[in-house]
Amino acid sequence: MSAPVAIEGGFAEVGAGRWLTGRGQPAAFSGSAVRRRRAGWRVRDRSLIDLVETTGMAKCADSARPFLTHIPCAAPVFAVSGKVLVAPAAARVDAQALKVIPMSMKSSLCVTEFGGGEWVVMATASRTARIPVGDGETISARPEAVVAWTGRRPTGFCPKLGLLDILLPRAPRDLLLTFYGPGVVWVEGAGAPGLQSPRLQNFQRRVHGL
Numbered sequence: 001m002s003a004p005v006a007i008e009g010g011f012a013e014v015g016a017g018r019w020l021t022g023r024g025q026p027a028a029f030s031g032s033a034v035r036r037r038r039a040g041w042r043v044r045d046r047s048l049i050d051l052v053e054t055t056g057m058a059k060c061a062d063s064a065r066p067f068l069t070h071i072p073c074a075a076p077v078f079a080v081s082g083k084v085l086v087a088p089a090a091a092r093v094d095a096q097a098l099k100v101i102p103m104s105m106k107s108s109l110c111v112t113e114f115g116g117g118e119w120v121v122m123a124t125a126s127r128t129a130r131i132p133v134g135d136g137e138t139i140s141a142r143p144e145a146v147v148a149w150t151g152r153r154p155t156g157f158c159p160k161l162g163l164l165d166i167l168l169p170r171a172p173r174d175l176l177l178t179f180y181g182p183g184v185v186w187v188e189g190a191g192a193p194g195l196q197s198p199r200l201q202n203f204q205r206r207v208h209g210l
Contacts (some may be wrong), residue, residue, distance in 0.1 A: 003088065005121055007068050012054045012121045017051050018089035020112075021060055022123065025086065031056030045081040045095040045112045053131060060086045065123035071148055073114045079111040079148040083122050083156035083200050091118030100143045100156040107175060109143060122147050133181035140176045145190040151183020 006013045013112075016031070020148050026033055034053045038046040052058075058104070061068075062085060071077055073091055082093060093113040100107045114120045128147055154177040179185050 005070065005119065007070060007121065008066065010066050011059045012068055012070075012086050013057060013059050014086060015057060016055050018055075019054065019058070020084065020087045020089055020092055021047050021052050022062060022082075022085050023048065023050060023193060025050070025062075026052065026054070027059035027061045029054055029056060029058040031036065033058055043095065043102070044097060045110050048081040048110055049084055049112060051089060052065065060121070062123045065125050067124045067188070068126050069124065069128045071114075071120050071122060071186065073118045073151050076113055076115045077120060077139045077148055077150055078111050078113050078153075079120055079122060080146055081112045083124055083147055084112060085112055085121045085123035087120035088118045091120060093118055098156075098177075099156070100177060101158040102156055107143065109146070121150075122186070124188040125191075128186050128188045131185045131187065133179055133183050133185060135182040136209055137181040138178055139181075140178045141185065141187050142190045143175055143177055144175045145187045146177055147186040147188050149179055149183060149185045152180045154179045 003017065011027070019201050032055045036051040036053060038049075038051050065083065065085075068085065072078070076093065091114040093115045095110065095112045096107040097105065098111045099105065124147055126127065130137060133151070157176045157178060
């Protein structure tokens, strides 16, 4: 098992070693921090997570995602790749695309699987909640709120597509991911949709007959 991580004041501090980090990390380090190439078409998370070799102390923090959550990987943990801050390189098992809209890659999430008794630190824009899901139970969450989970792969739900969903390059509204127990789900706060222009609001009313 890799050396532990110390979390203090919004920073995750690690020592010398090989680490998977979010883009632009570490924020500060002693010695050297060399970014290694992660090649191959099967490395789905290579555009979101870097491989960094450090020879001394390294501090990781993201100014846009200041809340840190340490997740032990005694069981396989599936983490949203874009929210990974730092983890031992040995912790990574695989990466995959999670479809939120069934049968479509639109709005899919890149997910990295961690295991091997290691750990991963997630960085989020808000505080996270750890939600146990009992055997036979389910929980639904907005895709943008999902941080990580254990257990079965969730399924996506998409309401009936409207004309605007086809014409405009945006995701349909009210998308959900349903998780099945037993397992644990980590979620953060979900932001309100952006305000729309009056012209777009009027067009929506005409299309939907409002």
